[in-house]
Amino acid sequence: MKVTLWGTRGSLATPGPETVRYGGNTSCVEVCGADGTVLVLDAGTGIRRLGARLGPEVGRVDVLLTHLHMDHIQGLGFFRPLDQSGQEVHIWGPPSTTLDLRARVSRYLSPPLFPVRLRELPSRLTLHDVPLAPEEIRIGGLRISAALVCHPGPTVGYRISEDGATMTYIPDHEPLLGAVRLSSSDWISGFDLAAHADLLIHDSQYSATQYPKHVGWGHSAIPHVLEFAARTGVKRLVTFHHDPRHDDAALDRLVNEARSSADLPFEILPGIEGACFEVGHATRNQGQTTLT
Ligand SMILES: [Zn+2]
Numbered sequence: 001m002k003v004t005l006w007g008t009r010g011s012l013a014t015p016g017p018e019t020v021r022y023g024g025n026t027s028c029v030e031v032c033g034a035d036g037t038v039l040v041l042d043a044g045t046g047i048r049r050l051g052a053r054l055g056p057e058v059g060r061v062d063v064l065l066t067h068l069h070m071d072h073i074q075g076l077g078f079f080r081p082l083d084q085s086g087q088e089v090h091i092w093g094p095p096s097t098t099l100d101l102r103a104r105v106s107r108y109l110s111p112p113l114f115p116v117r118l119r120e121l122p123s124r125l126t127l128h129d130v131p132l133a134p135e136e137i138r139i140g141g142l143r144i145s146a147a148l149v150c151h152p153g154p155t156v157g158y159r160i161s162e163d164g165a166t167m168t169y170i171p172d173h174e175p176l177l178g179a180v181r182l183s184s185s186d187w188i189s190g191f192d193l194a195a196h197a198d199l200l201i202h203d204s205q206y207s208a209t210q211y212p213k214h215v216g217w218g219h220s221a222i223p224h225v226l227e228f229a230a231r232t233g234v235k236r237l238v239t240f241h242h243d244p245r246h247d248d249a250a251l252d253r254l255v256n257e258a259r260s261s262a263d264l265p266f267e268i269l270p271g272i273e274g275a276c277f278e279v280g281h282a283t284r285n286q287g288q289t290t291l292t
């Protein structure tokens, strides 16, 4: 499968000359299966450009939301497939004990926050509360499992596999909440999602010095991410959900510090908007390319 980053910023879109290289759009990742299946992970502001690229040859599009914080849904109303007559679109999101997904997404996609209601969209739209592991869903040739992770409000991460290759997406995650070190594997939030993944895209919001002021906010400091990636045995780690305060120079510095901090058993790749990664047997260990 091919994985493309369309938005890597956390919390708030952060455009500007100082963020032009890593990008200012909020969370959105495209996963393309070998059979042409298209998954969209989160609907941050990055989804607008992705939607403009998806042509009519894509018969069905599935949007998998990790949770409903604004930085993960704000682009939905600007996702072109939703506005195309007859286009089949499915939106999946974490289950809640109070309201189904349609009711929760409609809070944003309705006046006064947005001029158009979900039911007025011309596409063939279906919303699903995503089943949680050990249940899986299968979309085209992709197998997907979702599990709740440590973050405020119902929030899931996704593990997506095809033909023995796996990518994991956990953009908002604080596995070290309340702990100094990660405990035994059974008790680590997100462990099963990430275990032995070929590619892990993970929350890397804070530096080590910023984290103490943000305990409980639902995000990770980079040293925590390195520990999580090492414990789960992933092959490649992509830093993601960059703090709006981190400009390109700061993000370069954080990635370089991480790379030199220890002899790590995985590769660290900076989460740069437009980067593409191949995940699969034939292409494993290939470097990243960049969209133009
Ligand atoms: Zn977020």
Ligand SMILES: [Zn+2]
Binding pocket: 067, 069, 151, 172, 218
């Ligand atoms: Zn969040």
